[in-house]
Amino acid sequence: MALPKFKFDIHLVTALIGGAILAVMIQYNGQLAEATSPIHASWFAHVIGALASIGLIFIVKNRKQNQQHSTEQKTPLWAYSGGIPGALIVVLSGITINSELGLAGTLVLGLVGQIVWGLVCDHLGWFGIEKKAINWKGMFSIVPILLGSFVIIYTRLS
């Protein structure tokens, strides 16, 4: 058997870094939630995030990154609505964390939901994603990643 050939994809590394940033962010926002309340903390985090992203826009202003996205194409109004589910997430997780599910159950079921969303989007080609029928071989990667995450979440929180 030949060794599998891996094509190095910078976007996968970027995704891992994105996840790492998310973990640190959750840690900081958790501290903020303890000092105030979850909904306060999220409100502050969103306001600071809006200001910080203005800063980021200015930093990359003259770079290729911002220029290659031309605004010729008309942007539909719904594309601006990402913040709405974002805000609902805060409220809903506030409910489930305080139920029998606790933080661990909320996190684990949230991961399952994210993966189901990814499967559905790829399968149906939503949001401009190239249609890609569900391949059951995908379970070889989904199951270990979910299982590993369950183990980590439950050990960290028990």
Add this chain to the structure above:
Amino acid sequence: MGWMISIALINGLLIGLCRSINGSLSQNKGPFRASFHNHWVGAATLTVIIFLFTSISVSSLFSIDSWQHVPALSLTGGILGALYVAINSHILSHIEALKAALFVISGQMITGVLLSISEQSIIDFSLQIAGVILIIIGMFFNLKIKNSPK
């Protein structure tokens, strides 16, 4: 309990929906502008929710007094949030939604283990390493399956 499970699952779907919408905006406006719109719309939505459903007064949110309670370190959380949404929006226009979700989750979990490394007992630490190994196996299969000839 059934209700709570459904809500938690829906929450995960909403996380995916939020990322997908921002990813679409990023294709037209770039990842940093997508991040900006995500954050101000989120702040506005939360303001409405706070006004309608909580006893917190909206004007108090904007007072200097309430901002004084925000630990300086936590401000970093907001900055990281801006960066994270930009990164997520960017990758979604380059890799499939499932792959993006799996790799973001992997990065998040492994970093979580690294962050809590000093406060663990040996048993917990071993279990977490087992979790990390499972995740690495999953990522390995994800890369291998895609590249194997049909």
